[in-house]
Amino acid sequence: MATPSxxxxxxxxxxxxxxTEGPLAIVAAGDPVLRRPTERxxxxxxPALLARFVEALRITMHAAPGVGLAAPQVGVGLRIAxxxxxxxxxxxxxxxRGRVPQPFRVLVNPSYEAVGAARAAFFEGCLSxxxxxxxxxxxxxxxxxxxxxxxxxVDEVFTGxxxxxxxxxxxxxxxxxxxxxxxxxxLSSNQAIAExxxxxxxxxxxxxxxxxxx
Ligand code: ZN
Numbered sequence: 001m002a003t004p005s006x007x008x009x010x011x012x013x014x015x016x017x018x019x020t021e022g023p024l025a026i027v028a029a030g031d032p033v034l035r036r037p038t039e040r041x042x043x044x045x046x047p048a049l050l051a052r053f054v055e056a057l058r059i060t061m062h063a064a065p066g067v068g069l070a071a072p073q074v075g076v077g078l079r080i081a082x083x084x085x086x087x088x089x090x091x092x093x094x095x096x097r098g099r100v101p102q103p104f105r106v107l108v109n110p111s112y113e114a115v116g117a118a119r120a121a122f123f124e125g126c127l128s129x130x131x132x133x134x135x136x137x138x139x140x141x142x143x144x145x146x147x148x149x150x151x152x153x154v155d156e157v158f159t160g161x162x163x164x165x166x167x168x169x170x171x172x173x174x175x176x177x178x179x180x181x182x183x184x185x186x187l188s189s190n191q192a193i194a195e196x197x198x199x200x201x202x203x204x205x206x207x208x209x210x211x212x213x214x
Pocket of ligand 1: 125127172
């Protein structure tokens with residue numbers, strides 16, 4: 001079948017990705033797509049294709065499972081990410097980390113800036129760096145600007161764990177991985193996290209592994 005000539009190369013790529021049912025394959029660290037700044041979304045996908053792509057990101061995030069997924073993580077260099085966190089954690093973890101539930105959201109062309117000087121340091125991981133987690137010190141509160149999937153302007157302050165998620169996902173869209181910001185001495189396997197460092201804060205890990213917390 002002939003290819004419609006007005007379709008962008010990105011639209012062709014996304015159509016091909018969506019030809020297969022179910023969750024998309026997640027790209028792992030080492031693939032250059034994770035290191036390239038993404039293209040701002042400016043209608044490269046028509047509304048129907050954008051909606052299908054967002055749904056595929058959502059399904060893939062749920063299947064992983066994860067609390068955020070950026071387009072480059074499925075190999076697509078567009079400034080789009082999805083987030084959602086049901087936050088099924090004990091009360092003490094919720095209080096220490098500010099891990100409150102975050103409803104599903106689509107971030108289109110997001111950027112963030114710090115609100116205030118407060119910082120928060122906790123273990124985090126990434127679906128593109130499977131098997132490990134490390135402590136990342138991030139802004140405790142950020143102002144996120146951009147658009148939603150319908151092109152409506154977004155200008156919103158995020159705090160607690162949702163602030164961490166939007167920073168992590170927006171960084172992906174700038175070609176950054178969380179390891180670029182991590183305290184590397186904290187790097188821990190998921191097994192070590194489960195056995196030793198599942199506490200609400202990384203204070204004991206900092207002492208035992210020898211790294212500073214803010
Ligand atoms: Zn990630």
